[in-house]
Amino acid sequence: MLLMDVGHTRIKWVCSGAGCLSAQVAFPYKADRLKEQLREQLKNVSPSLDVYIACVADRDIRLRIQDWFDNEWQGNVFFAQSQVMQAGVQNGYDDPLQLGVDRWLAMLAAYEKYKSAVCVIDCGTAVTFDIVDNEGMHLGGLIIPGLDMMHSALISGLDFDVDGRELRQVLARNTGDAIFNGCLEITLSGLAGLYRRYAEQLPGLRCLVTGGDAQQLLEYLAGDCELMTDLVLDGLKIYAEAMC
Numbered sequence: 001m002l003l004m005d006v007g008h009t010r011i012k013w014v015c016s017g018a019g020c021l022s023a024q025v026a027f028p029y030k031a032d033r034l035k036e037q038l039r040e041q042l043k044n045v046s047p048s049l050d051v052y053i054a055c056v057a058d059r060d061i062r063l064r065i066q067d068w069f070d071n072e073w074q075g076n077v078f079f080a081q082s083q084v085m086q087a088g089v090q091n092g093y094d095d096p097l098q099l100g101v102d103r104w105l106a107m108l109a110a111y112e113k114y115k116s117a118v119c120v121i122d123c124g125t126a127v128t129f130d131i132v133d134n135e136g137m138h139l140g141g142l143i144i145p146g147l148d149m150m151h152s153a154l155i156s157g158l159d160f161d162v163d164g165r166e167l168r169q170v171l172a173r174n175t176g177d178a179i180f181n182g183c184l185e186i187t188l189s190g191l192a193g194l195y196r197r198y199a200e201q202l203p204g205l206r207c208l209v210t211g212g213d214a215q216q217l218l219e220y221l222a223g224d225c226e227l228m229t230d231l232v233l234d235g236l237k238i239y240a241e242a243m244c
Contacts, residue, residue, distance in 0.1 A: 105235030
């Protein structure tokens with residue numbers, strides 16, 4: 001089967017078979033070129049494969065993807081959605097469908113990996129933080145702006161250009177570094193504080209970090225945080241196998 005993770009700016013996909021995932025392919029996409037890009041990306045993939053898609057992009061992108069597969073593909077196409085319970089994980093939202101499917105799938109993969117309490121941090125356009133306890137109960141989560149979103153929102157209110165994208169010291173000596181360092185530090189301190197709080201409640205809590213900014217944040221996050229670049233796709237595979 002073909003597994004596809006559609007974010008706000010990038011699409012990641014893999015072919016799954018024989019119990020494992022192929023190497024991940026990722027590419028930035030543009031709405032007006034999306035069908036052309038899909039045709040190029042998937043030209044060597046059999047159109048008879050069933051397709052499972054996790055999409056957090058807006059409705060227009062989803063409709064463009066659906067239309068392309070309807071016209072170009074022979075296999076069945078399924079858009080994943082969050083479930084009440086799946087693969088041992090209980091959705092903690094009052095309305096389970098409101099939980100972002102990327103967060104749901106990442107939790108499925110994280111819990112499947114350890115079968116114990118996990119903290120899942122997804123560092124993308126937004127940064128999400130979710131906790132699953134030892135029994136698989138999702139305790140809830142938080143969403144904060146991602147680094148680029150926070151940085152862009154702050155500098156949009158300034159009437160002069162600023163540079164600065166490297167953390168040299170916490171207290172900066174120019175406006176560009178002060179803005180970037182401030183965004184990074186507030187994100188890191190918030191995530192680290194949250195992790196410590198729940199680690200006290202859930203001894204042995206493991207922290208898994210994924211998403212486009214994961215590597216950058218992981219360099220500064222204290223504690224035993226593990227980088228898992230394919231967490232959403234891993235969860236999508238679990239989801240697909242459960243639905244078959």
